[in-house]
Amino acid sequence: MDTREIGARKTRAVRHSALVRVTHWLTFLSFAALLITGGEIVISHPRFYWGETGNVNMRPLFVLPIPASRTTVPTGYKYVMPDQNGWSRYLHFQSAWVLVLTALVYGIAGLLNGHFRRNLIPERRDWTWRAYWARLAQYLHRQPPGRDESRSYNVLQRTAYLIVIFVLFPLMIWTGLAMSPSFTSAVPATAALLGGRQSARTLHFLLSGLLLLFVLVHIAMITLSGFRNRMRAMITGYNEATPELRKERP
Amino acid sequence: MSRISRRKLITLGLATAAGASGVTEAARLARRYALVPPDGGGIFGPGETLTYACQRLLTVRTPAREFARSMISKKPFANAVAPPTEEFKRLQAGGFRDWRLGVDGTVARPTSFSLADLKSLPIRSQITEIACEEGWSYIAEWIGTPLSGVLREVGVLPQTRYIVYYAIEKGLWESIDMADAMHPDTLLTLGMNDGDLPVPFGGPLRLRVPRQLGYKSLKYVTHITATDDIKKFGKGLGSVDPEYGYAWYAGI
Numbered sequence: 001m002d003t004r005e006i007g008a009r010k011t012r013a014v015r016h017s018a019l020v021r022v023t024h025w026l027t028f029l030s031f032a033a034l035l036i037t038g039g040e041i042v043i044s045h046p047r048f049y050w051g052e053t054g055n056v057n058m059r060p061l062f063v064l065p066i067p068a069s070r071t072t073v074p075t076g077y078k079y080v081m082p083d084q085n086g087w088s089r090y091l092h093f094q095s096a097w098v099l100v101l102t103a104l105v106y107g108i109a110g111l112l113n114g115h116f117r118r119n120l121i122p123e124r125r126d127w128t129w130r131a132y133w134a135r136l137a138q139y140l141h142r143q144p145p146g147r148d149e150s151r152s153y154n155v156l157q158r159t160a161y162l163i164v165i166f167v168l169f170p171l172m173i174w175t176g177l178a179m180s181p182s183f184t185s186a187v188p189a190t191a192a193l194l195g196g197r198q199s200a201r202t203l204h205f206l207l208s209g210l211l212l213l214f215v216l217v218h219i220a221m222i223t224l225s226g227f228r229n230r231m232r233a234m235i236t237g238y239n240e241a242t243p244e245l246r247k248e249r250p
Numbered sequence: 251m252s253r254i255s256r257r258k259l260i261t262l263g264l265a266t267a268a269g270a271s272g273v274t275e276a277a278r279l280a281r282r283y284a285l286v287p288p289d290g291g292g293i294f295g296p297g298e299t300l301t302y303a304c305q306r307l308l309t310v311r312t313p314a315r316e317f318a319r320s321m322i323s324k325k326p327f328a329n330a331v332a333p334p335t336e337e338f339k340r341l342q343a344g345g346f347r348d349w350r351l352g353v354d355g356t357v358a359r360p361t362s363f364s365l366a367d368l369k370s371l372p373i374r375s376q377i378t379e380i381a382c383e384e385g386w387s388y389i390a391e392w393i394g395t396p397l398s399g400v401l402r403e404v405g406v407l408p409q410t411r412y413i414v415y416y417a418i419e420k421g422l423w424e425s426i427d428m429a430d431a432m433h434p435d436t437l438l439t440l441g442m443n444d445g446d447l448p449v450p451f452g453g454p455l456r457l458r459v460p461r462q463l464g465y466k467s468l469k470y471v472t473h474i475t476a477t478d479d480i481k482k483f484g485k486g487l488g489s490v491d492p493e494y495g496y497a498w499y500a501g502i
Contacts, residue, residue: 054386055326055388070384089383180501184315185461
């Protein structure tokens with residue numbers, strides 16, 4: 001199945017494999033659920049600490065300037081937010097499972113079929129700062145993507161995706177498990193290595209901020225490079241070849 | 251449009267069939283080995299069952315994390331509790347001398363213990379963290395007698411699968427499985443740090459389940475029922491928590 005031939009004949013290029021498309025949307029759905037429910041859970045105690053323990057009698061590392069959903073948390077607001085922790089927690093952990101199982105399928109398949117090697121590890125010729133600068137300059141000058149980008153990712157994309165997939169998500173899972181009194185009874189190091197349970201909770205929150213930042217930049221870049229075309233590619237797998245595509249750079 | 255090759259179709263078909271039969275088989279095994287929590291039905295059932303089954307397999311005998319004495323929180327936080335009932339006030343006025351812990355259900359010798367009776371059983375202490383589902387936590391030394399000893403004392407029968415425990419306030423009840431009930435860290439707690447367990451922290455008697463979140467460590471425990479059928483209690487979801495939308499299993 002040589003997809004490049006089909007692509008050339010129909011002036012369309014295969015951009016995303018079925019595996020990438022299915023796991024992308026499952027990840028999107030579960031991440032959205034995790035983010036919303038995570039926010040709901042944080043509202044019940046919008047204070048963060050460093051170390052093993054932390055509560056309203058202790059000095060926080062930082063406090064979110066929002067009202068809480070529990071009356072026991074002093075926030076400076078008279079208003080107490082509606083408490084949605086019950087279903088939020090059920091959905092948070094169920095979505096985490098969807099995400100972990102999706103990641104497992106994606107990770108194993110990506111290793112076996114060469115997706116990581118082919119599409120995510122930066123190409124050998126891009127292993128220089130100049131390659132990064134050139135790509136960054138292209139973004140800053142608001143130049144449209146080149147033809148070479150229609151089938152695969154450029155070095156900035158590859159780096160961002162690698163960080164999200166192999167650094168941020170694993171850290172998210174680690175910091176999440178470090179808050180489980182049951183899991184840490186089996187593997188105490190999950191919490192101890194992070195400096196304690198409250199450190200894990202604070203890191204879990206900060207990491208979710210980084211992931212949200214990635215999503216916002218991701219959506220902004222998709223919008224800039226043609227929202228409809230990029231969405232079509234992530235749903236059907238194909239790009240529509242557009243006439244305004246720049247000539248291939250030398 | 252793209253033609254789906256025969257090979258692809260066969261692979262996809264086989265993968266789907268293997269996946270479906272795998273899920274069915276996993277569900278069957280989970281039921282057989284009692285790895286489905288009482289609230290394992292409904293839309294959040296799959297996630298709860300996965301969490302409970304994995305953690306139960308991983309943590310049957312693992313000890314709760316313990317800490318150095320120097321890490322005991324100087325200012326522990328006592329969460330808000332419902333105003334005391336008339337009965338509680340009466341017992342408190344009498345120095346809790348008339349506080350009773352009734353134990354019944356699937357046991358050979360249903361017994362009622364006074365606090366003095368409990369104190370005459372082997373006493374154990376642990377320095378563990380209690381973490382609320384809201385996110386806050388503190389570390390304290392908890393002193394009491396293991397629930398497992400009390401259950402052996404009353405001759406808990408082999409068919410027992412859950413231990414249900416009730417607070418003095420009507421309608422407040424919890425349950426744990428036998429892995430947690432027989433775990434040496436699951437403590438009928440009478441003391442905290444240097445003295446008796448203070449009332450705001452659940453005194454005179456709190457069941458500490460340190461490998462789960464704080465809401466499983468019920469305050470003001472007056473009654474324990476061993477059972478082989480958790481469905482007979484409340485709405486059959488294992489505790490009062492799922493009735494308020496919270497998970498029965500809180501090992502997270």
